[in-house]
Amino acid sequence: MGKILAIDYGEKRIGLAVTDDMKMIAFGLTTVATTEIFEYLTDYISKEKVETIVVGEPKQMDNTASESEEHIAPFLITLAEKFPAIPIKRHDERFTSKMAFQTMLDSGLKKKQRKNKALIDEISATIILQSYLSIA
Known part of the structure; x- marks a missing residue:
């Protein structure tokens, strides 16, 4: 049995999450x-x-592709080329950054810790993956 790996793609950083x-x-x-x-x-x-x-799929409120999709498309091609035996799924990632920040607030992280963008990306990937698991 294998794990599911989630990717929250960003131009500078990529947040990763994994299942048990x-x-x-x-x-x-x-x-x-x-x-x-x-x-x-x-x-x-x-x-x-x-x-x-599972790679986050940024969408606009009207369900059309976000502008950042143009940066993700070449990444997806390379990902598929490097790991051809692993299926790649897309999952809506709307609001995950806001949800990640709220999670940080709710968990009592100090202001300095909440400014850690890398942590926000990792939490966002976790939210994408948990959401994917809930419908899979």
Whole structure:
């Protein structure tokens, strides 16, 4: 049995989350510089069995693609080329950054900790993955 890996793509950083082996709970994994993501994923996937990759799909309120989709498209092509045996799914990521920030507030993180954009990206990936699990 493999895990599901979620990706919250950003031009500077990519937030990652992963499920437990039973694919019931999403956990924040880390945040990686976008320029280093394929090196990180190659290493991670060589050590852990990943059966699906879920990539956040940014959409506008009217359900059309967000402007950031133009940056994600080339990433998706490379991702599919590097890991052809792993299916790639897309999942709506609207409001995940706001939800991540609210999660930080609710958990009592100090103001300095809430400014940590890498943590927001990791929490966003976790929210994307947990949402995906709820409908999968």
